[in-house]
Amino acid sequence: MAVTIKDVALASGVHVSTVSRTFSAAHLVNSETRARVLAAASALGYRPNRAARALSTRRTGNLGLIVADIANPFFPPLIKAAQAHARRSDHHVFVADTDEQARVEEELIRSMATQVDGALLVAPRLSNRLIAELSADVPFVVVNRQPAGLPAVLMDVASGAGQALEHLAGLGHREVVLLTGPRASWTNQRLERAAEEAAERNGLRLHRLGPNQPTEEGGAAVADEVLALGATAALAYNDLVALGLVRELRDRGASVPGDLSVVGVDNTDTARHCALTSVDMPTAAAGRAAIDLLLHRVTSEDPPGTVTLDTRLVVRGSTAAPPGAR
Amino acid sequence: MAVTIKDVALASGVHVSTVSRTFSAAHLVNSETRARVLAAASALGYRPNRAARALSTRRTGNLGLIVADIANPFFPPLIKAAQAHARRSDHHVFVADTDEQARVEEELIRSMATQVDGALLVAPRLSNRLIAELSADVPFVVVNRQPAGLPAVLMDVASGAGQALEHLAGLGHREVVLLTGPRASWTNQRLERAAEEAAERNGLRLHRLGPNQPTEEGGAAVADEVLALGATAALAYNDLVALGLVRELRDRGASVPGDLSVVGVDNTDTARHCALTSVDMPTAAAGRAAIDLLLHRVTSEDPPGTVTLDTRLVVRGSTAAPPGAR
DNA sequence: GGGATAGCTGCAAACGGTTGCATGAACATC
DNA sequence: GATGTTCATGCAACCGTTTGCAGCTATCCC
Known part of the structure; x- marks a missing residue:
C-alpha cells in the first residue's frame, strides 16, 4: 500500500541498504547513485516510515510535552513555541494534559515512554522521587521546578x-x-x-x-x-x-x-x-530553551544544565497611586 | 535495555507469541498461562513497544491534531477536550501548529502520515483539492469546514x-x-x-x-x-x-x-x-465529536458523517440599550 | 476405539527500516 | 606488480511485535 524503501530500491536498481543510506547517511553513497535514488523516491512519493526506523535506531523523533491544563492561558504560548522549535529539528510533539492529577501524569509518562526520545514536564505535580524514578525510562527536562539531577528551565x-x-x-x-x-x-x-x-x-x-x-x-x-x-x-x-x-x-x-x-x-x-x-x-522562550536542553540531553552525556530566565513587570491600567495620595 | 516481549516469554516459560497474544488477544490464551504471563510482565515492568506493534498491525494508536495557532484562545479548549477524549481510547495526540500557513499545514500532514492513524484538521487553510489528495494517505476529520466527501464537525x-x-x-x-x-x-x-x-x-x-x-x-x-x-x-x-x-x-x-x-x-x-x-x-464538544468521528472512520468503511453543533449567545456587560433610548 | 473437534501453543515469516561486515573496484604507493 | 587504501555497494541479521499455519492434547461423539 504505502511506498517503502523496497519499492524505491527496485525502481532505482540498487539494494535497499543503499536507499536507506541515501536518507540516513547520504555521504556514504556515490553522488550519481544518490541522485538516481532520490529521483525514484520522489517520483514514487516515498517517505521513510518513522516507526520502522525507530525500531532499529531507538530514536523515534518524537517528544512528549506534559502540562497540567492546556486550557490554562499560561501554557499555550509555551506549547506553541516548543512545538515550533521541535519541528525545526524534525521532531513531532505529543501534547498531553494531566488535568492537574499526579496519577494521570505518571500514567501518561509511562505510556509515552516507548514512543518518545524525551519529555518536557511543565510544572509537574509528581513527587521528586517518582520523577527521578521515571527519568530512568525517559530523559526529562523540567520546567518551573528543580528536581535534583535533572535539567530544568526556570522562569x-x-x-x-x-x-x-x-x-x-x-x-x-x-x-x-x-x-x-x-x-x-x-x-x-x-x-x-x-x-x-x-x-x-x-x-x-x-x-x-x-x-x-x-x-x-x-x-x-x-x-x-x-x-x-x-x-x-x-x-x-x-x-x-x-x-x-x-x-x-x-x-x-x-x-x-x-x-x-x-x-x-x-x-x-x-x-x-x-x-x-x-x-x-517568558513562556515562549522557556519552551524553546526546554526543547534545546532536551534535544541536547537526548544526544549527549553531559551533566544536565539549568536555564534561568528573568521576568519583568508590564505596567498597565490596574495600578495607580493609592486613594490617600494627592 | 528496555524489557521486551522476549524477556517476558523467558521469565514465564512460554513462547513470545503467547505473550503477544496475552496482550492483544487475551481470549486465545489459557487463563492460567495468561496469569503467569501477566505476573511476569508486571514483575519486569513490561510495556508493549508501540512502534514495533505499529509495524505489523499498521495501527499506531496515534492521532494528529493540526491547528492554525495554538495560542489563539479559540483552540486550547478544543485541543484539551480532543486529547482527553482520545486518551480514553488509548490514543496519543500529536499537536501541531501551522502558523496559519497552508504550506506548513501540508508538510505537517505529510510528515505525520506514517505515524498516525488519522488526523483532525481544525479550520484548515489548505485548498479542498489538496485536502482531498492528502486524505488518500491519512483519514481526516475536518472541523469548521466542509470539504465534499470528508467527515466534518461544524460549529x-x-x-x-x-x-x-x-x-x-x-x-x-x-x-x-x-x-x-x-x-x-x-x-x-x-x-x-x-x-x-x-x-x-x-x-x-x-x-x-x-x-x-x-x-x-x-x-x-x-x-x-x-x-x-x-x-x-x-x-x-x-x-x-x-x-x-x-x-x-x-x-x-x-x-x-x-x-x-x-x-x-x-x-x-x-x-x-x-x-x-x-x-x-462549543469547542470542547466539537473536539470530542471530532475524535469520535475520526476513530470511527479509522475502523469502519461507513460513509463519512457530519456533525453540526449549535451555538448560543452569552450576554454580558458589553451590550446595552442604544444611546438614544430612554 | 477411532475420528472429528476444540482449545492452546509454538514456529516462522512478515512489517520497514538500519548497520556491521564482507566484497569488489579503482586508485595510489613503493 | 604486489600491496595497501579508499569508496561504494550488497548481504544479512536485527529492532519488537503480530499472525497464519501447523501441531499437540484433551474431549466428545458414535
Missing part, C-alpha cells in the same frame, strides 16, 4: 516581583497584600521569598493571604479579606487570581485601581486585554 | 448570531455593523448569511465592514469607520476583533456599551474576563 518570578513592588512603592503604596498560590509550586515559593525581600527593600508592609486556588474563583473568594486588611495594593500568584479579584471588587462597587491597585503574574493575553498590570513570564 | 454560528441580533433588536438597536472575517473561513460565510437573515427578521439595518484580520489589531483598525457609520451596535467575527474594537473605542473616550454595544464570537475565556457579550462556540 524566575523574583526579578519581576521585585519590579512590581518597586513600582507600587513608587506610586506611594505602603501596605501591600500578597495572594499566594499552591504551596507545592516552585513559582509560588520564589514569589513569596522575593516579595518579602523586595517589600523590605522598598519600605513596604507585606501581608500574606493564602494559599489560594490558582483560578479566578480563588481570587474572587478573598476579595472581602483583602478589603478588610486595609492594603492599597495586591500582588497575585497569577493573572487568573488577579482578574478574579478585580472582577469581584468591581462587582461590589470598589474601583480598580482607584481603591486598590492589582498586579498579576504570567502576563497572559487575558491580562493584556483586560489592562492588568502583570509580571511577564 | 454553526448561525443560531448564536441570530440570538445576538435578536438581543440587540430587543434592546432597541436599529443600525448594526457586522465586522466580517477572512473570506475563506467557513464560519465567516455562515456568519454573514445568518446575520443578514436575522437582521431582516428583526427589522435591523445591517452594515458590513471587512474582511478584517481576525486579531485584536483587526478590530482596533476599524474603530473609526464603525463610529462614522452611525451604527449603535457591532457584531464581530470573533472575540479578538471585538476586544480590539472595544479597547480602541475606550481609548478614544467612547463608552462600551454606552455609545456602542459590542458582541463577539467564540466566547473565549478572555471574553468572560473582559465581560464581553459573545456567541459561545
Whole structure:
C-alpha cells in the first residue's frame, strides 16, 4: 500500500541498504547513485516510515510535552513555541494534559515512554522521587521546578516581583497584600521569598493571604479579606487570581485601581486585554530553551544544565497611586 | 535495555507469541498461562513497544491534531477536550501548529502520515483539492469546514448570531455593523448569511465592514469607520476583533456599551474576563465529536458523517440599550 | 476405539527500516 | 606488480511485535 524503501530500491536498481543510506547517511553513497535514488523516491512519493526506523535506531523523533491544563492561558504560548522549535529539528510533539492529577501524569509518562526520545514536564505535580524514578525510562527536562539531577528551565518570578513592588512603592503604596498560590509550586515559593525581600527593600508592609486556588474563583473568594486588611495594593500568584479579584471588587462597587491597585503574574493575553498590570513570564522562550536542553540531553552525556530566565513587570491600567495620595 | 516481549516469554516459560497474544488477544490464551504471563510482565515492568506493534498491525494508536495557532484562545479548549477524549481510547495526540500557513499545514500532514492513524484538521487553510489528495494517505476529520466527501464537525454560528441580533433588536438597536472575517473561513460565510437573515427578521439595518484580520489589531483598525457609520451596535467575527474594537473605542473616550454595544464570537475565556457579550462556540464538544468521528472512520468503511453543533449567545456587560433610548 | 473437534501453543515469516561486515573496484604507493 | 587504501555497494541479521499455519492434547461423539 504505502511506498517503502523496497519499492524505491527496485525502481532505482540498487539494494535497499543503499536507499536507506541515501536518507540516513547520504555521504556514504556515490553522488550519481544518490541522485538516481532520490529521483525514484520522489517520483514514487516515498517517505521513510518513522516507526520502522525507530525500531532499529531507538530514536523515534518524537517528544512528549506534559502540562497540567492546556486550557490554562499560561501554557499555550509555551506549547506553541516548543512545538515550533521541535519541528525545526524534525521532531513531532505529543501534547498531553494531566488535568492537574499526579496519577494521570505518571500514567501518561509511562505510556509515552516507548514512543518518545524525551519529555518536557511543565510544572509537574509528581513527587521528586517518582520523577527521578521515571527519568530512568525517559530523559526529562523540567520546567518551573528543580528536581535534583535533572535539567530544568526556570522562569524566575523574583526579578519581576521585585519590579512590581518597586513600582507600587513608587506610586506611594505602603501596605501591600500578597495572594499566594499552591504551596507545592516552585513559582509560588520564589514569589513569596522575593516579595518579602523586595517589600523590605522598598519600605513596604507585606501581608500574606493564602494559599489560594490558582483560578479566578480563588481570587474572587478573598476579595472581602483583602478589603478588610486595609492594603492599597495586591500582588497575585497569577493573572487568573488577579482578574478574579478585580472582577469581584468591581462587582461590589470598589474601583480598580482607584481603591486598590492589582498586579498579576504570567502576563497572559487575558491580562493584556483586560489592562492588568502583570509580571511577564517568558513562556515562549522557556519552551524553546526546554526543547534545546532536551534535544541536547537526548544526544549527549553531559551533566544536565539549568536555564534561568528573568521576568519583568508590564505596567498597565490596574495600578495607580493609592486613594490617600494627592 | 528496555524489557521486551522476549524477556517476558523467558521469565514465564512460554513462547513470545503467547505473550503477544496475552496482550492483544487475551481470549486465545489459557487463563492460567495468561496469569503467569501477566505476573511476569508486571514483575519486569513490561510495556508493549508501540512502534514495533505499529509495524505489523499498521495501527499506531496515534492521532494528529493540526491547528492554525495554538495560542489563539479559540483552540486550547478544543485541543484539551480532543486529547482527553482520545486518551480514553488509548490514543496519543500529536499537536501541531501551522502558523496559519497552508504550506506548513501540508508538510505537517505529510510528515505525520506514517505515524498516525488519522488526523483532525481544525479550520484548515489548505485548498479542498489538496485536502482531498492528502486524505488518500491519512483519514481526516475536518472541523469548521466542509470539504465534499470528508467527515466534518461544524460549529454553526448561525443560531448564536441570530440570538445576538435578536438581543440587540430587543434592546432597541436599529443600525448594526457586522465586522466580517477572512473570506475563506467557513464560519465567516455562515456568519454573514445568518446575520443578514436575522437582521431582516428583526427589522435591523445591517452594515458590513471587512474582511478584517481576525486579531485584536483587526478590530482596533476599524474603530473609526464603525463610529462614522452611525451604527449603535457591532457584531464581530470573533472575540479578538471585538476586544480590539472595544479597547480602541475606550481609548478614544467612547463608552462600551454606552455609545456602542459590542458582541463577539467564540466566547473565549478572555471574553468572560473582559465581560464581553459573545456567541459561545462549543469547542470542547466539537473536539470530542471530532475524535469520535475520526476513530470511527479509522475502523469502519461507513460513509463519512457530519456533525453540526449549535451555538448560543452569552450576554454580558458589553451590550446595552442604544444611546438614544430612554 | 477411532475420528472429528476444540482449545492452546509454538514456529516462522512478515512489517520497514538500519548497520556491521564482507566484497569488489579503482586508485595510489613503493 | 604486489600491496595497501579508499569508496561504494550488497548481504544479512536485527529492532519488537503480530499472525497464519501447523501441531499437540484433551474431549466428545458414535
